[in-house]
Amino acid sequence: MAPLISFQDVGKVFGSGATAVRAVDGVTLDIQAGEIFGVIGYSGAGKSTLVRLVNALEPVTSGRLLVDGQDVTALGESQLRRVRAGIGMVFQQFNLLNSRTVAGNVAYPLKVAGWPKAKRAARVAELLDYVGIADKAKAYPRQLSGGQKQRVGIARALATEPRILLADEATSALDPDTTQDVLALLRRVNRELGVTVVVITHEMDVIRSLAHRVAVMEDGKVIEHGPVYDVFAAPRERATRRFVATTLKDRPTPEALERLRHRHPGRIVTVTIREAGVDVTAALRAHGVDGTIVFGGITEIDERPFGSLTLELTGSDAAIDALLADLRSRTDVEDLGTAGVPA
Amino acid sequence: MNRDWSELSPILWESVRETLYIVGVTVGVGGALGLVLGVLLYATRRGNLLQNVVVFTILNVAVNVVRPIPFIIFITAVGPVTLAVVGTTIGNDAVIFAMAIMATFVTARIVEQNLVATDPGVIEAARAMGASRLRILVTVLVPEALAPLILGYTFLLIGIVDMSALAGYVGGGGLGNFAIVYGYQRFNWEVTLVTVLVIIGMVQLAQLLGNWLARKALHR
Numbered sequence: 001m002a003p004l005i006s007f008q009d010v011g012k013v014f015g016s017g018a019t020a021v022r023a024v025d026g027v028t029l030d031i032q033a034g035e036i037f038g039v040i041g042y043s044g045a046g047k048s049t050l051v052r053l054v055n056a057l058e059p060v061t062s063g064r065l066l067v068d069g070q071d072v073t074a075l076g077e078s079q080l081r082r083v084r085a086g087i088g089m090v091f092q093q094f095n096l097l098n099s100r101t102v103a104g105n106v107a108y109p110l111k112v113a114g115w116p117k118a119k120r121a122a123r124v125a126e127l128l129d130y131v132g133i134a135d136k137a138k139a140y141p142r143q144l145s146g147g148q149k150q151r152v153g154i155a156r157a158l159a160t161e162p163r164i165l166l167a168d169e170a171t172s173a174l175d176p177d178t179t180q181d182v183l184a185l186l187r188r189v190n191r192e193l194g195v196t197v198v199v200i201t202h203e204m205d206v207i208r209s210l211a212h213r214v215a216v217m218e219d220g221k222v223i224e225h226g227p228v229y230d231v232f233a234a235p236r237e238r239a240t241r242r243f244v245a246t247t248l249k250d251r252p253t254p255e256a257l258e259r260l261r262h263r264h265p266g267r268i269v270t271v272t273i274r275e276a277g278v279d280v281t282a283a284l285r286a287h288g289v290d291g292t293i294v295f296g297g298i299t300e301i302d303e304r305p306f307g308s309l310t311l312e313l314t315g316s317d318a319a320i321d322a323l324l325a326d327l328r329s330r331t332d333v334e335d336l337g338t339a340g341v342p343a
Numbered sequence: 344m345n346r347d348w349s350e351l352s353p354i355l356w357e358s359v360r361e362t363l364y365i366v367g368v369t370v371g372v373g374g375a376l377g378l379v380l381g382v383l384l385y386a387t388r389r390g391n392l393l394q395n396v397v398v399f400t401i402l403n404v405a406v407n408v409v410r411p412i413p414f415i416i417f418i419t420a421v422g423p424v425t426l427a428v429v430g431t432t433i434g435n436d437a438v439i440f441a442m443a444i445m446a447t448f449v450t451a452r453i454v455e456q457n458l459v460a461t462d463p464g465v466i467e468a469a470r471a472m473g474a475s476r477l478r479i480l481v482t483v484l485v486p487e488a489l490a491p492l493i494l495g496y497t498f499l500l501i502g503i504v505d506m507s508a509l510a511g512y513v514g515g516g517g518l519g520n521f522a523i524v525y526g527y528q529r530f531n532w533e534v535t536l537v538t539v540l541v542i543i544g545m546v547q548l549a550q551l552l553g554n555w556l557a558r559k560a561l562h563r
Contacts, residue, residue: 055471085473095468098562099486108482109472140562156472166471 002069003030004164004196005054010063012049012220023049025220026063033163036190036197038211038228040204040243046220047200051166054198055087056080068163085113088157088195092169094149096141102128102152103137109159127155131185147178154185158195165189168200183210204247208232208301216240228302233274250297250307260294261339264312267320268294271311272332275304280311280327287323289315310336351525351534358521359541365439365507365517370500372443377450377499380406382480384451385458392466392476402451409448414506417445418513433514442506449502453495457488490560497553501546518542 012024023046031037041047052058053065053072060073072083096105103124110120128134131151141149150170157165167186171179187210190197199211207214207228215225216239223237232248235241251270252260260268271280284291291311298307313320327333336342380402386392387399412420418441422432425440461484469483485492508519518538526535 057467057470081473081475083473084471087471089468089471091464091468093462093464095462095464097465097469097483097487099489099560108469108474112469112472112474112478142561142563160472 001033003066004033004068005029005031005198006064006066007050007053008064008066010050010053010065011061012046012053012058013061022220024053027220027222029215029222029225031196031198033196034190034194035212036186036199036210038199038201038207038214039217040201040207040214041217042202042239045217047217048168049220050217051168051198051200054164054166055084055089057084085109085160086162086164088154088160088162088165090150090153090157090165090167090170092172094141094146094153094173096149096152096156098141101138101140102133102144105141105152106155106159109156113160123159127159130158131155145178146174147181150174150178150182151185154182154189158189158193163196165195165197166200167197169202170199171206172201172203179206180209186210204243207243208247208299212302216243229275229304229306232301232306233272248297248299248307250295250299250309252295252310256295257336260310260312261336261342264292264294265339266292266312266314267338268310268312268336269324270296270308270334270336271327272308272334273298274306274331278327278331280309283323283326284313287315287319287326289313289319289323347531354525355521355537355541358516358518358538359545361435361515362504362507362517362519362545365435365442365510365515366500366503368439369442369446369503369507370496372439373446373503374450374496374499376443376447378454378485380447380451381454382458382485384455385484386476386480392479406448406451409445410452412445414442414445415509415512417441418509435510435515435517438507438510438513438515442503445506446499446503450496450499453499454492457491457495458484460491461487490557493553493557493560497550497557500549500553504542504546504549 007027007029010024010027011022014021014023025046027050039047039050049058053060054067056072056075065072067083067087070083072080075083097108100108106124106127107120110123115123125134128137131154133148133151136144136148141152144152170186171182174182183206186197186199189195199206201207211228213226214228214231215222216231216237217223218239224231224235224240231240232244235244257268271278280291291313293309294312295310296308298305298309300306313323324333324335383393383398384402384406387395387402389396418438421441421444425432425437429437429440431437465483465487466479469479474483507517510517511520511523518541522535522538525531526538
């Protein structure tokens with residue numbers, strides 16, 4: 001099936017001459033209908049610009065960009081307005097109209113799209129109910145909490161039944177609990193309404209709990225992309241490894257390892273836990289080795305288990321070597337040695 | 344004294360009525376034209392919705408040229424235009440014409456300055472919904488800036504009351520004329536004082552009303 005959004009060697013330059021800034025540089029990327037696609041990068045990496053190319057808030061400088069089969073780089077302003085109306089967008093700062101009520105905000109895109117008044121009212125009620133703020137219909141944005149504001153933002157973005165929802169740091173201004181609520185809502189939107197969601201974030205936790213696939217951006221380029229699970233399990237680029245480390249704190253830092261070695265005289269190994277389950281306990285028993293869990297953590301990525309356990313192994317060297325060979329045939333094992341003989 | 348006031352008070356109230364008329368028409372016409380000009384001034388600035396260097400430069404220079412001219416000089420300076428449009432250069436209507444022009448340019452700057460503070464994110468959100476530029480100007484930009492605009496218009500209103508005092512110099516009426524003719528020229532300080540108090544009262548009322556409306560418009 002053709003991708004819903006297709007970047008083909010897309011570039012975006014701001015300014016010209018010596019002061020020109022290449023915000024997006026030769027990006028080639030396909031986003032499939034129905035998926036949640038994450039774009040992660042540090043601020044200034046070009047991810048916000050990248051997403052604004054999709055609904056042509058910023059015009060593309062070079063390359064081709066197909067949205068739902070249409071080359072948006074070739075469209076005029078009035079045609080672009082129609083493309084934009086079919087793409088919802090939510091923002092970090094919510095960007096609600098403070099002069100309108102919650103219902104007024106959600107009705108605004110429907111007015112723009114020319115819906116008749118009676119249909120508008122019914123749709124607004126339905127949307128507010130869906131995002132769980134039906135009781136706030138008559139409130140003004142300044143009277144709402146951040147989480148409530150973002151729910152209004154999501155309802156407004158979904159009003160015209162778009163196929164694509166762009167979320168630009170949608171949870172970055174929210175506290176951790178509210179972030180989880182909003183992420184759950186975005187997941188529901190994707191699953192129940194079949195809306196393709198493109199999430200821009202600098203938080204790996206958001207990618208981990210929400211996205212199916214991810215692209216990592218640095219200096220305007222996509223340096224790595226693929227299924228979230230694969231990128232987490234085997235990050236190739238330095239920036240990616242740093243992002244992964246911010247959310248998975250399952251491996252001891254060098255300092256922590258030093259302390260572990262002093263506390264635990266046995267051989268220390270880190271066993272990666274992946275979807276294909278490794279029964280560590282059974283392996284220990286089979287090889288007659290004792291193991292104590294001294295560090296680690298297992299979490300879910302894209303709803304599949306992922307993490308690692310660091311163990312202190314005690315037993316004969318031969319038994320331990322046999323155990324490690326056995327484990328290595330099924331998963332990644334890192335031998336960290338002992339205090340006396342660090343690996 | 345008493346006999347004086349029984350004679351003067353109908354004239355005073357007539358002057359109040361005239362001032363309200365002059366100020367009302369000026370605020371109505373100048374305020375409306377100034378709103379359009381101010382929105383254009385804002386929107387044509389570089390990086391904004393209707394970015395247009397030529398239009399912006401012309402408007403900007405026009406506002407900067409007209410605004411600093413002392414109003415008493417401005418009335419006579421636009422005399423030929425007033426004559427052509429109104430048919431006379433004296434009386435209330437002639438004064439209103441000159442005041443409306445000045446008010447238009449003053450309002451344009453006030454409006455522009457209040458629109459600059461609008462959150463660009465809200466405009467971006469409206470663009471993302473597919474709204475046209477004109478629609479955004481009318482249904483997003485102006486309503487979002489309503490509270491500061493109300494305060495700006497209150498400020499304008501008071502400035503226009505001030506301007507209207509000069510109407511007397513070109514044969515117009517109103518409180519300014521009243522204070523000069525019955526107070527200053529008759530050495531009747533009490534009349535001047537009463538006129539000042541009436542003007543202060545009117546301005547206070549306007550300011551209170553403006554503050555109240557602006558607070559309502561914030562929807563906190």
